[in-house]
Amino acid sequence: MNPTNVKKLSSTQSRLVALCGFVVGVTSGSAYLLLGGEYIASIPRWAEIIFYPGFFAGFRTFYMFHSEGPAKVIGVLAVGLTYALISVFACLGWRLLKRR
Numbered sequence: 001m002n003p004t005n006v007k008k009l010s011s012t013q014s015r016l017v018a019l020c021g022f023v024v025g026v027t028s029g030s031a032y033l034l035l036g037g038e039y040i041a042s043i044p045r046w047a048e049i050i051f052y053p054g055f056f057a058g059f060r061t062f063y064m065f066h067s068e069g070p071a072k073v074i075g076v077l078a079v080g081l082t083y084a085l086i087s088v089f090a091c092l093g094w095r096l097l098k099r100r
Helices: 010-034 044-049 052-065 070-098
Strands: none
Touching: 010 070, 044 052, 052 070
């Protein structure tokens, strides 16, 4: 398959897909924290996998600033950005499979 034949996502479509992924990531990360999800001692395996970027960025921020608030905000934003990237790549992959 020739990559030049694949129709690229327009900038509006890619922004919309990225925005949807970001909203899903921020909403799920915020819901996890607001519903009392554990973030220090015993993190469930499913949360450790789904929110890995948030835990990684949040722990790094906590070690830098020694404050819980900014660590949670940076962690939630990291999850949102990661989900935005995943959604754009998934949409591109879907278009590639659809063109075959």
